[in-house]
Amino acid sequence: MTHSIKTSVYSLLLLAQLYLCFFFSAGFYKNQQWLILLLPVAIFSAAKLMSTLTQLIDAKVVNSRYIKPLVPALFALVVLIFWQSMTKGFDVSKILLPAPSEIFVAFISNIPTLWADFKQTYMKAVLAGYFIGCVSGFVVASWAIKSRFLQNSLLPLGNFVSAIPIVGIAPIMVMWFGFDWQSKAAVVVVMTFFPMFINTLAGLKSVDPLHNDLMHTYAAKSTQRFVKNQFPQALPFIFNALKLNSTMALIGAIVAEFFGTPIVGMGFRISTEVGRMNMEMVWATILVAALAGSISYGALALLERAVLFWHPSVRSAQAK
Amino acid sequence: MKAKFIHQKWFAIVCTIVSVIAIWYVASIWMNANQLAKTYERKSQSWTVSQVVSESFSVKRPMLPPPHQVLQQWYKSVFDTKVSSKRSLVFHSMITLQSTLLGFGLGSVLGIAIAVGIVHNRTLELSFMPWVIASQTIPVLAIAPIIVVVLGAINLTGVVPKAIIAMYLSFFPVTIGMVKGLRSADKLHMELLQTYNASRTQLFWKLRWYSAQPYLFASLKIGIAASLVGAVVAELPTGAQGGLGSRLLSGSYYGQTVMIWATLLMAAILGSVLVNIVALFERILLRRRGAAL
Numbered sequence: 001m002t003h004s005i006k007t008s009v010y011s012l013l014l015l016a017q018l019y020l021c022f023f024f025s026a027g028f029y030k031n032q033q034w035l036i037l038l039l040p041v042a043i044f045s046a047a048k049l050m051s052t053l054t055q056l057i058d059a060k061v062v063n064s065r066y067i068k069p070l071v072p073a074l075f076a077l078v079v080l081i082f083w084q085s086m087t088k089g090f091d092v093s094k095i096l097l098p099a100p101s102e103i104f105v106a107f108i109s110n111i112p113t114l115w116a117d118f119k120q121t122y123m124k125a126v127l128a129g130y131f132i133g134c135v136s137g138f139v140v141a142s143w144a145i146k147s148r149f150l151q152n153s154l155l156p157l158g159n160f161v162s163a164i165p166i167v168g169i170a171p172i173m174v175m176w177f178g179f180d181w182q183s184k185a186a187v188v189v190v191m192t193f194f195p196m197f198i199n200t201l202a203g204l205k206s207v208d209p210l211h212n213d214l215m216h217t218y219a220a221k222s223t224q225r226f227v228k229n230q231f232p233q234a235l236p237f238i239f240n241a242l243k244l245n246s247t248m249a250l251i252g253a254i255v256a257e258f259f260g261t262p263i264v265g266m267g268f269r270i271s272t273e274v275g276r277m278n279m280e281m282v283w284a285t286i287l288v289a290a291l292a293g294s295i296s297y298g299a300l301a302l303l304e305r306a307v308l309f310w311h312p313s314v315r316s317a318q319a320k
Numbered sequence: 321m322k323a324k325f326i327h328q329k330w331f332a333i334v335c336t337i338v339s340v341i342a343i344w345y346v347a348s349i350w351m352n353a354n355q356l357a358k359t360y361e362r363k364s365q366s367w368t369v370s371q372v373v374s375e376s377f378s379v380k381r382p383m384l385p386p387p388h389q390v391l392q393q394w395y396k397s398v399f400d401t402k403v404s405s406k407r408s409l410v411f412h413s414m415i416t417l418q419s420t421l422l423g424f425g426l427g428s429v430l431g432i433a434i435a436v437g438i439v440h441n442r443t444l445e446l447s448f449m450p451w452v453i454a455s456q457t458i459p460v461l462a463i464a465p466i467i468v469v470v471l472g473a474i475n476l477t478g479v480v481p482k483a484i485i486a487m488y489l490s491f492f493p494v495t496i497g498m499v500k501g502l503r504s505a506d507k508l509h510m511e512l513l514q515t516y517n518a519s520r521t522q523l524f525w526k527l528r529w530y531s532a533q534p535y536l537f538a539s540l541k542i543g544i545a546a547s548l549v550g551a552v553v554a555e556l557p558t559g560a561q562g563g564l565g566s567r568l569l570s571g572s573y574y575g576q577t578v579m580i581w582a583t584l585l586m587a588a589i590l591g592s593v594l595v596n597i598v599a600l601f602e603r604i605l606l607r608r609r610g611a612a613l
Binding site: 047050051053054057058068071072074075076095096097148149150151152153154156157160162163164165166167168169170171172174175176246247250251254255258259260270274279282283286289290293294296297 | 326327328329331332333335336340383384442443446447448449450451454456457458459463466469470473474545548549552553556564565568569571572575577580581583584587588591592594595
């Protein structure tokens with residue numbers, strides 16, 4: 001009983017801080033300095049709430065599936081509250097760091113521009129580059145697995161190339177393929193090819209030789225061996241590369257836009273709005289990038305779980 | 321005998337290097353020849369194949385400079401130029417190296433600290449770990465110019481903002497590797513130490529830290545490469561202040577293709593040297609731990 005009373009007190013304290021930082025006039029810490037004492041109280045309450053939730057999850061009191069996302073959500077809420085109260089409370093200049101509420105307003109009121117940037121950078125450059133890079137990495141790896149010579153020659157090359165800061169090739173690609181999205185896609189292709197290649201090769205190599213021997217006794221052709229044994233066994237590695245590449249691709253495309261672009265695109269938006277000191281818009285673009293990155297990563301993780309439902313790595317995670 | 325020869329590693333590597341250089345030369349002739357042909361047409365000159373080939377090796381602003389041109393430029397700007405000169409690649413490398421190493425150091429410490437926290441505190445694991453992963457789905461490099469500008473506004477310029485970006489990129493692999501490593505201690509050993517009534521600190525220093533070392537070094541190798549990327553990209557918005565990134569950007573603005581390639585070569589050398597230094601430390605450590613290497 002005391003437990004739930006404590007919990008509700010903590011929640012109320014947290015909500016009070018939320019109210020304070022969103023609805024008080026800017027500069028409230030400067031005007032009434034005692035208010036700043038409430039911030040540690042709110043953070044402490046949130047920490048207590050999180051640890052209560054953790055105990056509930058570990059004790060399996062309720063279905064942990066539903067309350068588990070609440071813990072990181074609370075954490076994010078605390079970060080946002082802290083950010084909002086500091087910037088609003090001390091009336092920090094927008095140029096230095098805009099408050100989350102201001103970023104959100106900028107996001108909502110600029111949706112058409114942000115959407116155009118998103119289409120240019122993500123739908124054109126990232127998707128095309130990601131697709132070509134991943135597919136060709138996979139194809140070359142599945143071809144190299146058959147030959148010891150190719151592996152010996154391509155793997156060191158791959159390791160060497162991965163030590164180069166590949167975003168550095170952006171100016172060259174802009175020179176070759178022009179200012180539009182094609183040059184950004186080319187950067188993405190180069191960035192995604194080698195992770196895919198190295199991971200696929202590692203996955204295809206990880207196949208238990210006994211399984212291959214078994215397939216051999218079934219008189220399986222090499223295509224059958226690949227489709228029915230090697231490829232499924234390599235899938236966890238391939239998904240790793242796909243997930244890794246999904247963020248690398250976005251980074252590559254945005255950075256490549258710093259080297260020249262038509263007047264649209266997320267990298268272009270960031271660099272010009274920084275120049276105009278319009279920081280809310282910059283942060284709104286980052287919000288778009290963060291959403292795009294997280295959603296594509298999450299979608300790939302879901303796909304992985306659906307495709308690899310039979311694999312021990314997925315099954316052990318579900319058992320927990 | 322012949323079959324064995326072809327399976328040798330060195331043979332494969334030599335073949336790769338030779339074929340990369342050969343393809344590079346062919347491509348540079350092909351790409352520059354198109355450019356040359358247009359100029360001939362404009363001047364309505366006649367041309368022969370051998371003339372085009374020899375000229376495409378020495379174009380001033382080639383589409384793709386041939387390897388020897390890149391090497392010449394690299395050699396010129398590393399050895400024939402004073403280190404203090406702004407044309408020297410050593411000068412720019414040192415600037416990049418500073419922020420890379422500082423960022424790598426900070427990132428490793430931060431990564432280890434987060435991992436230790438996550439392993440010891442279940443609440444921290446549940447609340448923070450998802451965000452550590454999410455932080456990498458955000459294209460961090462997109463924030464680079466902002467961090468540089470914002471920190472510049474509070475008079476923090478030079479190496480620190482760039483190091484912070486390098487840190488942001490390098491802490492993640494360290495965290496993930498360390499969490500795995502600190503948890504990889506043998507269960508039997510853990511139980512043994514618990515029967516000795518070992519405290520959490522003792523458990524950490526005598527077992528966990530030890531079992532995490534191989535994982536740590538695997539992550540550090542990824543981390544230092546990532547931190548170099550961060551440092552180079554962080555230099556893009558600070559244009560004039562130097563560093564390999566600013567060199568790339570100015571090369572791009574002025575169409576100095578050979579310079580871009582030479583800078584890229586320098587970055588590649590720097591990257592592989594850094595990774596190899598970490599790998600060297602790894603080998604020394606693992607040998608001291610008694611691994612058969």
